[in-house]
Every structure is written in structure tokens, then in C-alpha cells.
Amino acid sequence: STPDLPKVQTAIKYNENGPPSVLHLSTTEPVPTPSPHQVLIKNTFAGLNYIDTYFRTGLYPTPSFPFIPGKEAEGHIISVGSSVPASYNLSPGDRVVYTTANGTYAQYTAADALHVYKVPAGIPEGHAAATLLQGLTAITLVRESADVKKGDWVLIHAAAGGVGVWLVQYLSQKVDARVIATASTQKKLDLAKSLGAEVVVNYVSDDYIKTVKAVTNGAGVRVVLDSVGAKTFDGALEVVARKGTVVSFGNSSGKVPPVEIARLAPKNVKLLRPQLFAYIATREEFETYADELFKWVLEGSVKVFIHKVYPIEEAELSHVDIESRGTVGKLLVKIPQ
Numbered sequence: 095s096t097p098d099l100p101k102v103q104t105a106i107k108y109n110e111n112g113p114p115s116v117l118h119l120s121t122t123e124p125v126p127t128p129s130p131h132q133v134l135i136k137n138t139f140a141g142l143n144y145i146d147t148y149f150r151t152g153l154y155p156t157p158s159f160p161f162i163p164g165k166e167a168e169g170h171i172i173s174v175g176s177s178v179p180a181s182y183n184l185s186p187g188d189r190v191v192y193t194t195a196n197g198t199y200a201q202y203t204a205a206d207a208l209h210v211y212k213v214p215a216g217i218p219e220g221h222a223a224a225t226l227l228q229g230l231t232a233i234t235l236v237r238e239s240a241d242v243k244k245g246d247w248v249l250i251h252a253a254a255g256g257v258g259v260w261l262v263q264y265l266s267q268k269v270d271a272r273v274i275a276t277a278s279t280q281k282k283l284d285l286a287k288s289l290g291a292e293v294v295v296n297y298v299s300d301d302y303i304k305t306v307k308a309v310t311n312g313a314g315v316r317v318v319l320d321s322v323g324a325k326t327f328d329g330a331l332e333v334v335a336r337k338g339t340v341v342s343f344g345n346s347s348g349k350v351p352p353v354e355i356a357r358l359a360p361k362n363v364k365l366l367r368p369q370l371f372a373y374i375a376t377r378e379e380f381e382t383y384a385d386e387l388f389k390w391v392l393e394g395s396v397k398v399f400i401h402k403v404y405p406i407e408e409a410e411l412s413h414v415d416i417e418s419r420g421t422v423g424k425l426l427v428k429i430p431q
């Protein structure tokens with residue numbers, strides 16, 4: 095046991111699914127007890143991800159109530175479990191960033207060591223939590239789901255969102271793909287353009303399907319990266335090129351209804367519905383991608399975009415904001431020390 099560890103902590107929790115107002119601040123949550131394969135972390139910033147809203151609304155089933163949301167944070171290690179491999183190189187006091195099943199809108203989290211990463215020196219406060227989950231999502235989608243190559247046309251929806259800014263930067267600047275980016279406002283489109291998108295189109299006010307067809311001379315894009323889901327799935331099948339790939343990786347507008355697989359036949363389309371965790375299931379996969387990601391951030395070749403840092407008392411507002419489509423890049427929750 096750790097000598098000056100408190101018994102209770104401050105955290106955001108909810109007891110039922112519903113709108114952002116179900117999120118409540120509690121100052122009497124038990125500090126979790128880590129199991130041997132876990133590390134106990136004292137958090138400084140929790141990273142918000144759109145998936146936090148799926149659990150809150152019940153789109154994804156909440157494991158149990160009361161529930162402390164959050165799949166990502168940065169902070170410092172308090173203790174390391176006895177069966178954590180030495181090769182993970184994790185020690186008390188280390189500054190780390192991690193992704194976990196849940197429970198990061200809190201002062202303390204017990205997280206599986208496999209997905210805990212030591213933050214390289216030189217990464218500013220908050221930037222590690224603003225990088226890990228969404229950056230890993232972008233790298234793995236591009237490499238593993240779609241294997242995008244130089245010169246490929248790629249359509250990216252919600253291009254100024256958390257994952258979107260990573261995808262646009264990585265694909266246009268490092269892979270040298272030709273990016274068509276969609277977003278709901280001019281400000282977001284301007285950002286996507288500044289990050290390297292060749293073509294930008296407002297998919298709320300304009301006909302993006304027509305634009306994609308015109309830009310690609312009717313051939314369509316080799317890859318569609320679609321996190322919007324229900325609203326854009328049919329369009330993805332329409333604008334993907336023959337032998338192209340549709341990567342459906344999110345539900346921000348609602349779940350994609352069941353798909354008749356024969357719809358893939360006319361153009362021999364590949365369809366994937368990937369999730370990050372199945373690409374980083376081993377320590378080697380996780381470290382390889384995280385090393386690459388943080389190398390880019392350190393050298394400044396890929397930029398971190400932070401929309402806003404919310405004090406923990408304003409966690410409710412952070413959910414209102416991300417769902418209102420007004421945010422650009424990452425939302426963070428500051429954890430009281």
C-alpha cells in the first residue's frame with residue numbers, strides 16, 4: 095500500500111444514461127485498488143473522446159452504474175502492479191499517458207499496464223492526452239485498415255474533429271495522399287485546408303457526393319474514412335472507387351443500420367468496421383505506433399490541436415460542446431490535484 099494515498103477522490107460519474115446533465119461531480123468516490131497487471135495513476139488531464147458520449151447516452155451499453163467515464167488521460171504513476179513486465183519500463187513517478195476501458199474523469203485510475211506509455215520529455219502538459227487515442231486511431235486506420243499509398247484519393251469526414259485533424263495531417267503531409275475533407279463549418283474547412291487537404295467541402299450545406307465525383311473525374315476515391323456513420327454510409331458506397339475501401343469507424347450521427355453485403359458487389363468494395371483496441375492488442379503494436387506518433391509530435395511535423403481545457407466542474411459542458419459540432423481538435427478535462 096502507498097502511504098499518503100487518500101481513500102476517496104473527486105470524479106465525474108453518472109447513475110443513468112441520458113443527456114450531458116446526467117454527469118455529476120462527486121468528491122467521495124473510492125480510490126481504485128489496482129490488480130497485479132495494472133498501474134495506479136494520478137491523473138492531470140483526461141482526454142475527451144466521442145465514444146464517451148456513446149456510453150453516456152447508452153448507444154454503447156454502460157458496463158455498470160455508477161459509471162466514471164473516460165478512456166484516456168495523462169498523469170503520474172503512483173504504483174506498479176507485481177505482474178507488470180519489466181520490459182514495459184514503468185516506474186512510480188513516471189509521467190505517462192494511457193488508454194483504458196473507462197474511469198479517467200477522476201483523480202486516480204487503475205489502468206492495464208499494457209496501454210500505459212511513458213511520455214517522452216518535451217511534450218507539453220495536456221498534449222499527451224490530446225495525442226494518444228485519436229492519433230493512434232489515425233495511424234492504425236491509415237496503415238492497417240486502408241493501407242493508403244502516395245497519390246491515393248481519400249475522403250475524410252469530420253476532418254476538423256479530434257481524429258480528423260490527425261488523419262488530414264498524416265495523410266496529406268506524410269503519406270502524400272490526395273485528401274478531400276468534409277466538415278460542417280467554413281472555419282473547420284479552412285483548418286483542414288491549412289493542414290494539407292487538397293479539396294474541402296461543407297457536407298451540410300453542399301453536395302459533397304457531386305464534388306467527390308467531379309474532383310476524381312467520376313472514378314471516386316480509393317478510400318473513405320467515415321466516422322459520421324448513419325448519415326454518410328450510403329454516400330460512402332456511392333463515392334468509393336471500384337476496388338476501393340470504405341472504413342466505417344464511428345457513429346457521430348448514429349449507428350449504421352445492418353448492411354446487405356451484396357451492395358459491395360458492383361464495385362468490388364472492401365468494407366471495414368474497425369476499432370482501435372483490436373489494432374493495439376499487443377504491447378509491441380501499442381508501443382510501435384505510440385513511438386511513431388510521439389516522434390512526430392516532438393519534431394513538430396504533426397501539430398496538436400486543443401479546442402479547450404474544461405475544469406472538471408464543467409465536464410457536462412464539454413459533452414454539450416462536442417455533441418454540438420462546434421469543436422475543433424481535442425477537448426481536455428483538467429483534473430484537480
Ligand code: NDP
Nearest residue numbers: 143144252255256257277278321344345346347369370419
Ligand atoms: P470529434 O472531435 O471528431 O467530434 C465528432 C465530430 O463529428 C463533430 O465535430 C462533427 O464534425 C461530426 N459530426 C457529424 N455529424 C454529427 C452529429 N450528428 N452530431 C455530432 N457530431 C457530428 O470526435 P472524436 O475525434 O473523438 O471521434 C471522431 C469519430 O471517430 C467518432 O465517430 C468516434 O466514435 C470515432 N472513433 C472511432 C474509433 C475506433 O476505434 N473505431 C476511435 C476513435 C474515434 P462536423 O461539425 O465537421 O460535422
